[in-house]
Amino acid sequence: MMIRLAANLSMLFTEHDFLDRFTAAVDAGFRGVEYLFPYAHSPEALRTALDESGVEQVLFNLPPGDWAAGERGLASLPGREAEFRDAVIEGLRYAERLGCPRVHAMAGLLPEGADDRALDDAREAHHATYLANLRFAAGEAAKAGRELLIEPINTRDMPGYFLSRQDQAVAAIEAVGADNLRLQFDLYHCQIMEGDLVRHLERLLPHIGHVQIAGVPERHEPNIGEVHYPAILERLSALGYRGWVGCEYRPAAATRDGLGWARPFGLAS
Numbered sequence: 001m002m003i004r005l006a007a008n009l010s011m012l013f014t015e016h017d018f019l020d021r022f023t024a025a026v027d028a029g030f031r032g033v034e035y036l037f038p039y040a041h042s043p044e045a046l047r048t049a050l051d052e053s054g055v056e057q058v059l060f061n062l063p064p065g066d067w068a069a070g071e072r073g074l075a076s077l078p079g080r081e082a083e084f085r086d087a088v089i090e091g092l093r094y095a096e097r098l099g100c101p102r103v104h105a106m107a108g109l110l111p112e113g114a115d116d117r118a119l120d121d122a123r124e125a126h127h128a129t130y131l132a133n134l135r136f137a138a139g140e141a142a143k144a145g146r147e148l149l150i151e152p153i154n155t156r157d158m159p160g161y162f163l164s165r166q167d168q169a170v171a172a173i174e175a176v177g178a179d180n181l182r183l184q185f186d187l188y189h190c191q192i193m194e195g196d197l198v199r200h201l202e203r204l205l206p207h208i209g210h211v212q213i214a215g216v217p218e219r220h221e222p223n224i225g226e227v228h229y230p231a232i233l234e235r236l237s238a239l240g241y242r243g244w245v246g247c248e249y250r251p252a253a254a255t256r257d258g259l260g261w262a263r264p265f266g267l268a269s
């Protein structure tokens, strides 16, 4: 069984400076890389890191608003539409320079401290904004020949995150109805919120544009914790998934020392 594993450089190889992680990933056997955000670096510097290492850029996120102040995306935030549009344009500019076929639009957080009724109203407003923004972003991404991804994130790690369940993502994808709007299926988040991973994979497959994995609950290597990834990756491969599987975990030890779990899936240094 061969699985195309991508190294998430926001979490793996953090022993190295960011721009040196590309080569570290290739030396460890990865042929693809992803990370949260490219924007601290120029597209030229990142292009050079890709060219010198020979690795493929497979995913990154659109600008998420003020990350340091706690913001976690803009796509569902009422009143922030203009900023979201700028984020789409900026993200697609980087995607083009880096030859990256897909970008992830983070949804953003619901208001904090609202009572039940206010929260219901906020959810409705966020939902309407989300669909309109995704329609715009998918259109721009299509013009640029890219896919747009959305990812349900668990609300234990990210309390108040608007998009937390797989069905909610599928409903948004179907409501927008754009061929290039797809699901970023992160099994770590799905296990925490919903479980039943293999059945989810089978049902969600037609929508999946990218997969990510990590051990649960500590988000360490996939062979640490409650999820039996060999069975899941075997099923994914048997179902015909030929996309990337992002290794988005915090290594329990030095990154390379913990990569033994990936050898049966074709990672060879």
Ligand SMILES: O=C(O)[C@@H](O)C(=O)CO
Binding pocket: 036, 061, 104, 106, 151, 153, 186, 212, 248
């Ligand atoms: O799962 C995650 O945390 C990431 O894939 C992401 O894009 C947002 O933090």
Ligand SMILES: [Mg+2]
Binding pocket: 151, 186, 212, 248
């Ligand atoms: Mg993820």
